[in-house]
Amino acid sequence: xxxxxxxxxxxxxxxxxxxxxxxxxxxxxxxxxxxxxxxxxxxxxxxxxxxxxxxxxxxxxxxxxxxxxxxxxxxxxxxxxxxxxxxxxxxxxxxxxxxxxxxxxxxxxxxxxxxxxxxxxxxxxxxxxxxxxxxxxxxxxxxxxxxxxxxxxxxxxxxxxxxxxxxxxxxxxxxxxxxxxxxxxxxxxxxxxxxxxxxxxxxxxxxxxxxxxxxxxxxxxxxxxxxxxxxxxxxxxxxxxxxxxxxxxxxxxxxxxxxxxxxxxxxxxxxxxxxxxxxxxxxxxxxxxxxxxxxxxxxxxxxxxxxx
Amino acid sequence: xxxxxxxxxxxxxxxxxxxxxxxxxxxxxxxxxxxxxxxxxxxxxxxxxxxxxxxxxxxxxxxxxxxxxxxxxxxxxxxxxxxxxxxxxxxxxxxxxxxxxxxxxxxxxxxxxxxxxxxxxxxxxxxxxxxxxxxxxxxxxxxxxxxxxxxxxxxxxxxxxxxxxxxxxxxxxxxxxxxxxxxxxxxxxxxxxxxxxxxxxxxxxxxxxxxxxxxxxxxxxxxxxxxxxxxxxxxxxxxxxxxxxxx
Numbered sequence: 001x002x003x004x005x006x007x008x009x010x011x012x013x014x015x016x017x018x019x020x021x022x023x024x025x026x027x028x029x030x031x032x033x034x035x036x037x038x039x040x041x042x043x044x045x046x047x048x049x050x051x052x053x054x055x056x057x058x059x060x061x062x063x064x065x066x067x068x069x070x071x072x073x074x075x076x077x078x079x080x081x082x083x084x085x086x087x088x089x090x091x092x093x094x095x096x097x098x099x100x101x102x103x104x105x106x107x108x109x110x111x112x113x114x115x116x117x118x119x120x121x122x123x124x125x126x127x128x129x130x131x132x133x134x135x136x137x138x139x140x141x142x143x144x145x146x147x148x149x150x151x152x153x154x155x156x157x158x159x160x161x162x163x164x165x166x167x168x169x170x171x172x173x174x175x176x177x178x179x180x181x182x183x184x185x186x187x188x189x190x191x192x193x194x195x196x197x198x199x200x201x202x203x204x205x206x207x208x209x210x211x212x213x214x215x216x217x218x219x220x221x222x223x224x225x226x227x228x229x230x231x232x233x234x235x236x237x238x239x240x241x242x243x244x245x246x247x248x249x250x251x252x253x254x255x256x257x258x259x260x261x262x263x264x265x266x267x268x269x270x271x272x273x274x275x276x277x278x279x280x281x282x283x284x285x286x287x288x289x290x291x292x293x294x295x296x297x298x299x300x301x302x303x304x305x306x307x308x
Numbered sequence: 309x310x311x312x313x314x315x316x317x318x319x320x321x322x323x324x325x326x327x328x329x330x331x332x333x334x335x336x337x338x339x340x341x342x343x344x345x346x347x348x349x350x351x352x353x354x355x356x357x358x359x360x361x362x363x364x365x366x367x368x369x370x371x372x373x374x375x376x377x378x379x380x381x382x383x384x385x386x387x388x389x390x391x392x393x394x395x396x397x398x399x400x401x402x403x404x405x406x407x408x409x410x411x412x413x414x415x416x417x418x419x420x421x422x423x424x425x426x427x428x429x430x431x432x433x434x435x436x437x438x439x440x441x442x443x444x445x446x447x448x449x450x451x452x453x454x455x456x457x458x459x460x461x462x463x464x465x466x467x468x469x470x471x472x473x474x475x476x477x478x479x480x481x482x483x484x485x486x487x488x489x490x491x492x493x494x495x496x497x498x499x500x501x502x503x504x505x506x507x508x509x510x511x512x513x514x515x516x517x518x519x520x521x522x523x524x525x526x527x528x529x530x531x532x533x534x535x536x537x538x539x540x541x542x543x544x545x546x547x548x549x550x551x552x553x554x555x
Contacts, residue, residue, distance in 0.1 A: 066474065067437065068446045090467040094449045097402070097434040101441025106403045106522035109432045123531055124430050125325045129334055130531040134524045173446040173477050177462065181470035190468065194554050219554065227486070237452065237466055237487055243431065244346075244486055246468075252553040262324070269533050273553035275546065276537070286537045291549045293540050303543035304550075 001117060003032035004081040006074070008065060008091055009040030016191060017087040018045065022152035024144045026050055027114035028083050034159075035077065037065055042161070049156025059165045063176040071098040073166045078103065078139065083117070088143035089190075100141050107141040108133055110247075112148040126243040127266035147249035147270055182238045187222040189239065193251045194221030197241055197268070200228035201257035201279075201297065208234035211301040212256060218308040224248065226264050242267035257297045260285030277301070309363050309456075309478075311354045312418035313388060314409065315370045316344040317379040318429045331527040341375070343382045345491075346424020350484040352491040353454055354422050355387035362456050363420075365389050369412055371405055373397060377507060384502035385494045391505070392416075396512035402430075404519045406438035411515045413443060418479065420461070425450050425483040436483035446476040452487035 003025050007018040014036065025032040031052040034045055039058035045051055055077070060070070078084045078099055086092035088110045100107040112130070113121035119134045120142060189195065196219060198212035208229065216223045225235035227242055241248055243266040253271035257278060258264060265288055268274070276289035277300050286292045293300060319325055320340040328335045343351075357363040368383035368391040370376040380391040394408055413421065421440075426433035440447035448463035452471065455462045465472045466485050512519070540546050 067449075068440070068476075071441055072444075090450060090465075093433050094437065094447075097437035098441035098447060100403060100434065101406055101438030104403065104407070104442075106401055107432075107434055107438075108523070109434060119526060124528070125319070125334065125531075126428065126431065127531045128325055129327065130529045132526040132529070134526050135522065136524070137522050173480075175475045177473035177475055179467070179470060179472045188469070219550070221554075231487075236470075238468070238470055243428070244426070252550065254550060263321070274535070275550055275553060277546070286539075287534050289537045290535055290553070291540060291546065292537045293543070293546045295543075300543050300546070304547055307544065307547055 001029045001083065002081045003029045004035060004078065004084045005032050006035045006037070006084060006086045006095070009036060009038030010062065012040050014040045014042065014045065015087065015089070015091070017089060017146040019151035019153070020146035020149045021085050021087050021144045022048065022050055023149040024111065024114055024142075025085055026152065028117050037070065046159045046161065047155055048152060048159070049154040050152060051159040054159050054161045056161060056163045057166055058163060062179070066174060066176065067095040067098045068174045069171065070166065071095060072102055075099045075102040078141070081139065083140045083142065085142050085144050087146050089146070092143050096141055096143055103139065105137050105139055105141055106135065107143065108135060109143050110145045111142045112145050123266070126262050127269060128262060145247060147247055182236045187220070189222045189224055189241070189246055189248060192222030192248070194219055194254070195224045195241070195248055195250045195252070196221050196254045196256065197224035197226065197258055198229055198234065199226040199257040199259060200232055202229065202234055205234045211297065214305050215254070215256070215301055218305055219254070221252075226258055226261070255285050255289065256301060258285045259283050260288060309420065310365045310367065310416065310418045311357065311363050311420045311422060312413065312416055313347070313351045313354050313366060313368050313383065314423040314435070315347050315351065315368050315379050315383045316424070316427045317341050317370060317372055317376045318344045318427055321345055321428055327528050327530055331529065333525060334528055341379075343379050344424050344427045346426055346428070346484055346486065348424070348491040349486060349488045350422040350424050350482070351383050351386050351388065352489045353484060356489065357456055358387065367392060367416055367418065369394065369409065371396065371400065371408055380507055381499070381502050382494065384505045385498040386492065389505065391507040393507055393509045394512055394515070395509055398512070398519070400519060401521070401523055402432050402434035403438055403522060405435050406442055407517050407519065408512065408515060409435070409439050410442050411517065413439070420456065420478060421481045423481070423483050425485055436481050440481035443479070443481070446480040447483070448474050448476055448480065449483040450485045451482050452485045454482065454488065
């Protein structure tokens with residue numbers, strides 16, 4: 001078995017969730033190769049026990065780091081492995097299925113458990129159902145739900161490094177017009193150990209900022225939002241937790257005025273401890289919470305903020 | 309410009325799906341079915357492009373049993389011009405859906421192919437990218453804003469940490485995010501009109517494809533993790549628990 005893990009670098013930094021994908025790779029084989037798209041300091045990855053070889057494609061820039069431009073080149077490399085793994089983030093979800101299409105292979109999305117090298121568990125129906133799927137493909141392509149695997153940390157001897165280039169990447173199909181990244185005054189949702197999430201019942205962007213951001217800052221956590229809150233314009237799209245937004249699993253998840261629609265639960269149910277505040281004692285969120293307070297968030301949250 | 313849109317028939321998003329007693333699959337036989345919500349967004353955007361005069365024809369395609377006709381009528385009522393039903397009793401996995409769509413694309417020659425970014429049943433999020441890869445044309449996935457002109461489009465994509473803008477040369481594949489638009493409600497006259505629009509039926513065997521299963525569903529389990537909530541009465545008690553939980 002030969003396992004390949006694909007990751008990327010942005011602003012000269014490797015994606016942190018690579019370590020979680022490596023833990024998934026370890027469930028398949030003792031060794032794997034890591035392919036990095038973009039330029040970054042890889043020394044930390046080089047020292048990891050599981051990593052045998054690093055393939056660095058450091059001429060890939062933000063402007064050329066797209067599935068349309070890279071997938072056919074990558075498909076040629078993926079062919080040499082029995083398994084290719086990538087994080088199920090917006091990058092991996094865009095890239096790996098295109099490679100699968102080129103090679104006419106199936107893909108298993110959002111793997112949460114490696115049962116064996118050819119059998120995997122993955123969520124369906126917004127996480128209400130967990131499916132165990134056996135793959136008959138000789139080349140298995142998996143996107144990994146990184147919240148389901150711990151960060152890999154075993155140290156070992158230094159991996160070999162191959163520096164490669166794809167050429168030429170420029171073509172007439174696509175041009176990159178830039179990115180707008182949201183820089184919050186709070187921590188990034190994907191890596192946060194504590195998340196405060198607000199729902200539509202906040203009623204306005206002003207109150208969302210004052211109460212949800214306010215509490216998140218006091219607690220040193222990140223801000224999340226339900227889809228309804230995002231659609232009402234209280235929070236940016238990037239904050240959305242749920243089936244169609246982000247899947248998070250922090251140590252502590254504080255749900256404020258969240259009703260607990262299945263689509264939202266799908267994004268947060270793996271959180272270690274869940275605390276919920278809601279005026280409605282029958283709100284579904286309480287079925288997924290460890291601790292609850294039935295009360296008006298407009299009373300409770302200012303009290304919490306003032307006591308911190 | 310011709311647009312091909314895809315319409316998957318899925319269990320209605322408000323239905324709570326249950327596991328069959330033998331764990332072989334989910335129990336959906338008597339469930340309410342709907343057009344996949346993300347496909348609704350893709351169709352809505354195509355219709356708006358037609359209303360703006362950018363698009364001249366919208367063809368909707370669905371793959372599945374005869375019941376998908378209902379899903380296609382919904383798409384037609386939304387403003388699609390005609391529909392194709394690829395009939396099969398099989399429930400194909402994404403790679404084979406992409407293989408079928410590739411055949412339809414070869415016949416229809418659309419300039420733009422629009423799908424939802426994922427279906428709310430298998431949550432796979434694969435078909436758009438697979439199809440674009442097979443066709444060797446540009447893709448813009450998770451699109452929340454779209455501008456199309458004669459030979460190119462500009463898409464704003466939802467990515468981790470924000471958004472990205474790409475310019476694509478047509479033909480291209482676009483997968484729709486929920487933020488792309490607010491799909492319209494269908495009114496009775498449109499439903500009546502939709503009944504007169506043509507649905508072409510193609511048996512999957514006519515396409516001459518080898519659609520072998522690549523995976524096997526071993527079993528399904530309940531993914532629910534309900535907890536026993538302990539209620540507190542005051543914000544001070546709650547704060548203590550928050551502090552404890554954060555450690």
